Amino acid sequence: MGKDFQPTSRNAPSEENPSKTSRAKRFGATFILSFVILFVVWIIFSGRFDGFHITLGLISSAIVAAFSGDLMFTSHEPRGIFRLWIRLFAYIPWLIYQIFLANLHVMYLVFHPKMMELINPQIIEFDSELKSDYARTTFANSITLTPGTITVNVTVLGRFSVHCIDDKSGQALPGDMESKIVKVFPE
Amino acid sequence: MKIIVMILLFSGLAFFTGGSIGILRLPDFYSRLHPAGKLDTAGQLLTLSAIAVFVLQDFSLHNFLTATKIVLIVIIVYITSPTATHAIVDAGVRAGLKPWTKEDQS
Numbered sequence: 001m002g003k004d005f006q007p008t009s010r011n012a013p014s015e016e017n018p019s020k021t022s023r024a025k026r027f028g029a030t031f032i033l034s035f036v037i038l039f040v041v042w043i044i045f046s047g048r049f050d051g052f053h054i055t056l057g058l059i060s061s062a063i064v065a066a067f068s069g070d071l072m073f074t075s076h077e078p079r080g081i082f083r084l085w086i087r088l089f090a091y092i093p094w095l096i097y098q099i100f101l102a103n104l105h106v107m108y109l110v111f112h113p114k115m116m117e118l119i120n121p122q123i124i125e126f127d128s129e130l131k132s133d134y135a136r137t138t139f140a141n142s143i144t145l146t147p148g149t150i151t152v153n154v155t156v157l158g159r160f161s162v163h164c165i166d167d168k169s170g171q172a173l174p175g176d177m178e179s180k181i182v183k184v185f186p187e
Numbered sequence: 188m189k190i191i192v193m194i195l196l197f198s199g200l201a202f203f204t205g206g207s208i209g210i211l212r213l214p215d216f217y218s219r220l221h222p223a224g225k226l227d228t229a230g231q232l233l234t235l236s237a238i239a240v241f242v243l244q245d246f247s248l249h250n251f252l253t254a255t256k257i258v259l260i261v262i263i264v265y266i267t268s269p270t271a272t273h274a275i276v277d278a279g280v281r282a283g284l285k286p287w288t289k290e291d292q293s
Contacts, residue, residue: 044252044255044256044259045256047249047252096232099225099228099229100229102225103202103225103226103228103229106205106209106221106222106225106226107201107202107205107226109209110205110206110208110209110212110213110222110226111205111208115212115213116214119213119214119218120288121214121215121217121218121286121287121288122286122288123286140269140273141266141269141270141273142269144224144225144269144270144272144273145225145228145265145268145269146225147221147222147225147226147228147229148221148225150217150220150221150224150272150273150276151269151273151276152273152276152277152280153277153280163217163218163276163286165213165218165221
């Protein structure tokens, strides 16, 4: 945006054009992607297939996509994001399996008559290799989704503080989950 | 098909029961959040998938759309539940509430 006000760019108009076309292309890609997503969601939620409702959906998803399509896809190139989503969807079944195992463990703790001796609440800290915001957010949310562990804080340097309910759920961190997320978000 | 729905529904209810009992039995604020925010995710997944299977018993387009909406509810809860739990824990830490540990007790 600020480029146009610099005198150097005014002297070389040939430099301006490619950036403008790539920006326009990027806008078109994000617009189409978010339009498709919004329209699919519209169809799922509306459940009516007559001309009036379809037209309403087309118009409103076009307006919303034009205004906020660049909010949905900020930093990534539109092409890489598909592969990212596919890898993310491949990660989710494993996460649900882990959630299930940890749920059973917490259930066992809760129903155990000598629960107070089994639990050992503590806050552990460890450093993570993950760099990008998306990866850290996914990791923190995965930790919190797994019962027995809650992410308390993540620093800018990637230091995670995690509240664990007993020793066993704390020992599993960072471990498998982090290496899986590194595969999902390669940097 | 009905048997699958029943099994899913009752295992989901078992998780919800465990969550409620855990809230009552655990010693402090932070550890109570473990069953409160999390056993519900499994219970919610099981009960809602039971409803989705029940709806899909006689297959039609509208029932399929209803099942899709239920799956969307599951996804939304799986995104918002850890965020809310983290917000509560963060509020507790910022307010200076110390976590309960075994050493304090003995």
